[in-house]
Amino acid sequence: MNVTALMQDLNNVTEFVFLGLTQNEEMQKICFVVFLLFYLANVMGNLLIVVTIIFSSCLNAPMYFFLSYLSFVDICYSSVTAPKMIADFLVEKKRISFIGCITQLFGVHFFGCTEIFILTVMAYDRYIAICKPLHYTTIITKRVCGQMVAASWLGGFMHSLVQTLMTIRLPFCGPNEIDHYFCDVHPLLQLACTNTYIVGIIVVANSGMIALSCFLILVVSYIVILVSLRSRSSEGRRKALSTCASHVMVVILFFGPCTFTYIRPSSNFSEDKTVALFYTIITPMLNPLIYTLRNEEVKNAMRKLWIRKVSSHEKTKIQTQWE
Template sequence: MQNINNVTEFILFGLIQNEEMQKICFLIFSLFYLVIVLGNLLIIVTIPFSFRLKSPMYFFLRYLSFVDICYSSVTAPQMIADFLIEKKTISFIGCIAQLFGVHFFGCTEIFILTVIAYDRYIAICKPLHYTTIMTKRVCGQMVAASWLGGFMHSLVQTLATTQRPFCGPNEIDHYFCDVHPLIRLACTDTYIVGIIVVANSGMIALGSFVILVVSYIVILTSLRSHSSEGRRKALSTCASHITVVILFFGPCTFTYIHPSGDFSEDKAVAVFYTVIAPMLNPLIYTLRNEEMKNAMRKLWSRKITVRDKTKM
């Protein structure tokens, strides 16, 4: 790599170029990132302290919140800092590390969302076998498989990119290092790499999305035989997950399933799955979930009671 690479750092164009808008975006995205961290941390802390939130769905939701924090932290802090910097640079190693992190946590989130859909399918379509199928061991294995799958996917993407020679230019028309903008800068033919990227990233996103759609069609069909109360509760839970899936998979699939084109368009779409979706996930899962809201109220009241006792 040292013999064929003349590039030691990359220059990022950032999300926008207008200086006045950059200052406004700095405030807006700083608030967004704060909501992402605090909102997902609240879910991570609440679930272990509630006896009502011991089902596999909340086990997966806790990991989803953790992945959301990690995923947004790979890109958001640098994007926010770059709003105040004229020359937005990132080292070659830092760029590759960011590329690896984006695909590692992004793909892991895709697999965890798919696992949650499977959990909902078993809970609604096979309720009598739910406890025997979704054991703690099985849930742990599913989460481990999601992390492993994300790691393998990211490793393929990173190796496919770093094996290309970079001899200049070094300007990336994006606000973070991603595969499409990077391989465009390679001083060699990238047709095969482009196919690998679409086959790997695009097909994982599209394939998982199709599985999710089919699973929820089966779930919604089976709800006709449930009572009105059971149907209402199941629809409430599924609606939250479907909303999260659409917010994350729609933009993600659009970005990685089509060939490299207008990156200004890709940047706008990427904001949805790197910032907006991780920010809305905790809001969606808490505001539409009575069990989560009740658990948070009890945890908050418990802390107030303990604090009052210590003062006395």
């Protein structure tokens, strides 16, 4: 039996309707403009980081290798929810098909969990770089970097597959209104016409514990880093703290709301969708600002790329004029 046939057997619901962030028409128009700007800033900012790292020979350290993947995941992560949410501000009925809902759920957990693992890998990279600098090049090799990124993608896929399979097997008989702006496990559990207590516990154990355990690993790693910095020179301490501060800010902005949402059983709290804005839209948008404004190497690389582009454009313009 294929997936479509299974869903038809379990459901008489063919689509869901989002209640969205607000029902006020004027607020929806304002939200359309605001979140469209947020999304464009997110895509352009993260794309700029990816392009800068790819085309700048000076940004070949493992830290920037991981940062390029983090920026790419941020683009994908926001693109799963933001375009649909922005478009829904312009329509009265915010519909999504059952297949579209399940696909969105898979994408949210796939890219969200992958981001969690990449942030954890980045913390490990900083721990080795600061606490074991003499062994850094032998531990964090290009091959190891590739393996850690691949493991992050695989971990995100396995997590998302579990969440999706648990949800897709639930019967939905109606109602079909979701008090959210995207499809997630908790809101869908509330609509299932069966007892979802066990599934809810599995969701908390799966999503919540991944977020919480990775967050604790990150906290411990940075405590160890801070302790080890006491013996460094003031200049070395300043540089290390500057690099780690950017990562810590992203971790707090992403893990705080994410852990709050998934560490507890499903609830009827409508504020969950407001909290979700932080880890699906706002944090991915802020990541480029946080990493570039506090990192001189990235800013210098961007300047060099811009100068190279302008010089190339001027050279092409002159050649065209002479011809």
